[in-house]
Amino acid sequence: VGIEIARVCGGVLVSYGVSYGQVAGTIRKHGTPAQVERWVPGLMSGEIIGAWGLTEPGAGSDAFGSMITTARPDGDGFVLKGQKTFITNAPYADVFVIYAKLVENGARNIQPFLVERGTPGLETSKPFRKMGTHSSPTGAVYLDDVRIPRANLLGGGVKERDHVKGRLSDERAGIPTLSLGLADRAFELALKYSKEREQFGQPICNFQLVQRRLARMYGLLCNMRNFTFADFLAGRKVPMSVADICAGKLYCGEAATEITMQAIHILGGNGYMEEYEVERLARDAKLMELGGGTTEIQELTIARNLIQ
Ligand SMILES: Cc1cc2nc3c(=O)[nH]c(=O)nc-3n(C[C@H](O)[C@H](O)[C@H](O)COP(=O)(O)OP(=O)(O)OC[C@H]3O[C@@H](n4cnc5c(N)ncnc54)[C@H](O)[C@@H]3O)c2cc1C
Known part of the structure; x- marks a missing residue:
């Protein structure tokens, strides 16, 4: 099916693959039962669109080492600050898996956080104009002190780089x-x-x-x-x-x-x-x-x- 879709329109498969493959796949594999129940059915059926945010303006190939987006514990939640770019589906996504450096007890490790559209401080750009895959919207995600509940830490915290x-x-x-x-x-x-x-x-x-x-x-x-x-x-x-x-x-x-x-x-x-x-x-x-x-x-x- 994927090959047939790509034969007709590669961009559709890029967007679909990110939402269904990357985002739903990440939540299915690493999410808590509550996170899986909340997001996966909608992502799999296509009712909900997902985006997967790792790349930053200063962190592409060196996505881990140069990452500056941070998550700071704050009461019963976290506060996310930073920016992601070149993110497939960002302009229209309902839910974002955002990778950020969690600064806790003096240690830093990269963790995925689930952020819903509509959360105060989360903004997305318009679709970027680009060379190809025009049917797949690509954009930036801006995180300006985005406060999310502790329950939105994927899987309650997963093993870092692996x-x-x-x-x-x-x-x-x-x-x-x-x-x-x-x-x-x-x-x-x-x-x-x-x-x-x-x-x-x-x-x-x-x-x-x-x-x-x-x-x-x-x-x-x-x-x-x-x-x-x-x-x-x-x-x-x-x-x-x-x-x-x-x-x-x-x-x-x-x-x-x-x-x-x-x-x-x-x-x-x-x-x-x-x-x-x-x-x-x-x-x-x-x-x-x-x-x-x-x-x-x-x-x-x-x-x-x-x-x-
Ligand atoms: C249409 C599109 C959709 C995307 N969707 C997503 C998405 O959904 N989520 C997401 O997180 N990211 C996404 N990306 C980002 C993509 O993964 C990055 O663009 C890619 O990893 C490269 O990073 P960069 O663009 O910053 O290039 P850079 O890392 O700046 O690289 C520039 C050049 O330097 C070379 N280079 C870098 N380091 C080395 C090295 N050590 N040795 C030799 N050469 C090196 C690179 O190969 C490249 O040729 C998307 C990108 C595009 C274009």
């Missing part, structure tokens, strides 16, 4: 699906066009230089399918390490950009025109190399896990 890294792994695992949908559609369009478009008195697919492009695109697509359907192809659940998950994200993100750009090339001038869809797929695909940790962060994480 928890956040687990969620990031889940996000990275979703990117091959999205990437495959975008690339599959671009390849389909390019192949069809190459059979229909005639130059020098024959379809351009007869030219070996065009065939080479198609063959290379197809090779990348096959590998993307292998990453995405590893379980299905093996006929069992394939255990995946963090390095495996990051390798899938790294490979499929880059392959989606490559295939969609090659599709533009095969369509020639038409490929550059909005009407022919492939340029939109290419703009959407670039996000696969940035969101959920950039290419470089995948490379560093893979290497760290291999040599440790």
Whole structure:
């Protein structure tokens, strides 16, 4: 289903994946029974929209080390202060999972907090204007002394980095699906066009230089399918390490950009025109190399896990 949605509109899957996958998934896995009951049914049915706030203006790849958003204990609750940016669904979300440094008893550790829209001090920006995934609203979250009850600390407090890294792994695992949908559609369009478009008195697919492009695109697509359907192809659940998950994200993100750009090339001038869809797929695909940790962060994480 995810691949089909991405073939038609990647942005829808980005927004849906964050609300249903990241936010509902985080609450389901780590929330208290009361938090799960309060939020998960609405998030799963789509009645409630969720946003997942980790990135800050000064804390992207170094999301943990450079985080400045804080949560300060105050009576029977916490007071959140800081700012998040590039947050999918932020402009319209009903509930936010906000990561903040909890300063308690002189110690600091990063914890997720549930913040509802309408809580005094919480503001969100308008949707940012951006290169692609236009159907997925991205924005900033401003937290100006936002007071929340202690019951909104996710799970009553979760183990620091391992928890956040687990969620990031889940996000990275979703990117091959999205990437495959975008690339599959671009390849389909390019192949069809190459059979229909005639130059020098024959379809351009007869030219070996065009065939080479198609063959290379197809090779990348096959590998993307292998990453995405590893379980299905093996006929069992394939255990995946963090390095495996990051390798899938790294490979499929880059392959989606490559295939969609090659599709533009095969369509020639038409490929550059909005009407022919492939340029939109290419703009959407670039996000696969940035969101959920950039290419470089995948490379560093893979290497760290291999040599440790
Ligand atoms: C459309 C969109 C939606 C998003 N949705 C969300 C969301 O819902 N929630 C959320 O929390 N975040 C979200 N993000 C943020 C995303 O995860 C970050 O943009 C990403 O992690 C990179 O951070 P940055 O943009 O600050 O880049 P930076 O960290 O500033 O990186 C800039 C460049 O430096 C490179 N770089 C950084 N550190 C190193 C290093 N150690 N070695 C080598 N190269 C390095 C990077 O690879 C990159 O090329 C979204 C981003 C976009 C564009």
